Amino acid sequence: MRIGAIEAGGTKFVCGYGNEDGFIEDRISLPTGQPDQTLDEVIAYFQDKRVDCIGIGTFGPINIDPASPLYGYVTTTPKEGWARYPFLKKLKKEFHVPFGWDTDVNAAALGEATWGAAKGSDSCVYFTIGTGIGIGVYTEGKLVHGLVHPEGGHLLIRRHPHDEFVGSCPYHGDCLEGMASGPAIEKRWNIKGSDLGTNHSAWDIEAFYIGQAVTSAILMLSPKKIILGGGVMHQKQLFPLIRTEVQKNLNGYVSSEALLSDIDHYIIPPGLEDNAGLCGAMALGLQAFIQREIDE
Amino acid sequence: MRIGAIEAGGTKFVCGYGNEDGFIEDRISLPTGQPDQTLDEVIAYFQDKRVDCIGIGTFGPINIDPASPLYGYVTTTPKEGWARYPFLKKLKKEFHVPFGWDTDVNAAALGEATWGAAKGSDSCVYFTIGTGIGIGVYTEGKLVHGLVHPEGGHLLIRRHPHDEFVGSCPYHGDCLEGMASGPAIEKRWNIKGSDLGTNHSAWDIEAFYIGQAVTSAILMLSPKKIILGGGVMHQKQLFPLIRTEVQKNLNGYVSSEALLSDIDHYIIPPGLEDNAGLCGAMALGLQAFIQREIDE
Numbered sequence A, B: 001m002r003i004g005a006i007e008a009g010g011t012k013f014v015c016g017y018g019n020e021d022g023f024i025e026d027r028i029s030l031p032t033g034q035p036d037q038t039l040d041e042v043i044a045y046f047q048d049k050r051v052d053c054i055g056i057g058t059f060g061p062i063n064i065d066p067a068s069p070l071y072g073y074v075t076t077t078p079k080e081g082w083a084r085y086p087f088l089k090k091l092k093k094e095f096h097v098p099f100g101w102d103t104d105v106n107a108a109a110l111g112e113a114t115w116g117a118a119k120g121s122d123s124c125v126y127f128t129i130g131t132g133i134g135i136g137v138y139t140e141g142k143l144v145h146g147l148v149h150p151e152g153g154h155l156l157i158r159r160h161p162h163d164e165f166v167g168s169c170p171y172h173g174d175c176l177e178g179m180a181s182g183p184a185i186e187k188r189w190n191i192k193g194s195d196l197g198t199n200h201s202a203w204d205i206e207a208f209y210i211g212q213a214v215t216s217a218i219l220m221l222s223p224k225k226i227i228l229g230g231g232v233m234h235q236k237q238l239f240p241l242i243r244t245e246v247q248k249n250l251n252g253y254v255s256s257e258a259l260l261s262d263i264d265h266y267i268i269p270p271g272l273e274d275n276a277g278l279c280g281a282m283a284l285g286l287q288a289f290i291q292r293e294i295d296e
């Protein structure tokens, strides 16, 4: 079986294919330009690849409600040309295979549950802490869409007592993304996150905020694993700090050994590392393929 | 078809049965005593009722992981005699019918999605704001269990600028339940919530906290309906105040008409009113019955 995958990002598109073990056999990367031109390149790539299905994990916001006439569209992005663009429709015209279509973070969550750090589990939450903060939610064996899709990056959080940064979110100021995204760190300290020393107090503040978001995820969703990815999480010293914050916040209330005594295996980095995006898209493709088989 | 139902509360048990339209045909209420004695009375009630299935929505915490040897047990409740009690096992010995078993709030969420305010929807979040605060989560057509079960009553929230109450949660002090439960209101104002005038500033503070919790539910889960029940929500003036808080918090970020222009039909009271608990348990029974048919 050959599973096609598209990891659609705001700056680059990665296309590739692989097998049902999550092994990637080929990939290319293209800069994200105008949508018609970018998708023509995507189509050209897949033309001779004979894939059995294609999964797309994309930047957004996007419409993922199959009952909507705008299903498969990018909706309100500020990215030039992409707002209200019929992304999925354009590809479906070219390739008559089952398509998986979801947010990049939902794709990452499914990829991790299929082949990565939450392998075999029917539940995980994936946070990406990068230019923005996004969450993918996989629970009871299903990706969560609901009304739109989860937008946990904009959670209201308590301010750290030593933090006076106003926050960088244009909508909310000091929401999670406004306080803890890569650009928020850079604005607060006037230096790139990657250039702050690993002992800098910035990371205590960062862990304080991410720890709150993880706590909220546990209380609202009770996931079986929480996976933290994205550029900021390259700062590996954050993991133990975040785990400590979460245990402090919960204060023993949720009585599960996973939280009380095994939290090092509960709040974890992505198992698929740099392949998380593309493997996530592959997992969406595989899911669509299997679903089609069940439906027929 | 006759669906048996048990609404198991910390102060009283309600047993009854009804049909697949959610119509309740009979019910009794008993005070919650020692578990063996209480369940003997429950068993006596159902002995001649010839129900096709039984649903149990119960206080907790309880074990709802079918893979666990402690599935069907009450776990760590301070309620005398009930901690580590094999609730479900005792009933299964007597009645050889499919059993549904879940938290009282998950039951209420499923009942509302089956016959109530979220009828026909595959997703809702049910909050109960009473002696404690609990949440039931139904998403993509499934009740969420995950690691344990959601415990959204203990969300960390931002303090209202005019509120100096320390909070009443023994675990967290000023978490949601510590600030917004019935007992928290009573402690803060030295008067029962039901005796505060409907114009009292207490309700602005209450709406501020519940509004934050509802906002977190929207951002983490994107539910299609949010249902607010429990004793405190008898204060109907809270609904418009909470809706305003939620719109202020989101500030237009989640672009859905349900939130932007139709929030009066999005954040709503339970459709099943005083039957929410018993109907919820019936919905669990019905679900178990249908699942059994699929499995066979």
Ligand SMILES: Nc1ncnc2c1ncn2[C@@H]1O[C@H](COP(=O)(O)OP(=O)(O)O)[C@@H](O)[C@H]1O
Pocket (backbone or CB within 6 Å): A009, A128, A129, A130, A131, A132, A181, A182, A183, A186, A192, A193, A194, A195, A229, A230, A231, A232, A233, A234, A235
């Ligand atoms: N090693 C690092 N330490 C701290 N921050 C980093 C590091 N690497 C990247 N970042 C930050 O992460 C953000 C980019 O996130 P990334 O997940 O790589 O991309 P994107 O979110 O745009 O898809 C930038 O704000 C960058 O400053």
Ligand SMILES: Nc1ncnc2c1ncn2[C@@H]1O[C@H](COP(=O)(O)OP(=O)(O)O)[C@@H](O)[C@H]1O
Pocket (backbone or CB within 6 Å): B009, B128, B129, B130, B131, B132, B181, B182, B183, B186, B192, B193, B194, B195, B229, B230, B231, B232, B233, B234, B235
């Ligand atoms: N009309 C009311 N206004 C405000 N608070 C109320 C009202 N009725 C009950 N409450 C409060 O709700 C709590 C009881 O919640 P309820 O949902 O009835 O029961 P429980 O949570 O114990 O199952 C009490 O703290 C009570 O003070």
Ligand SMILES: [Zn+2]
Pocket (backbone or CB within 6 Å): A153, A154, A169, A170, A171, A172, A173, A175, A176, A177, A178
């Ligand atoms: Zn924001």
Ligand SMILES: [Zn+2]
Pocket (backbone or CB within 6 Å): B153, B154, B169, B170, B171, B172, B173, B175, B176, B177, B178
């Ligand atoms: Zn608490």
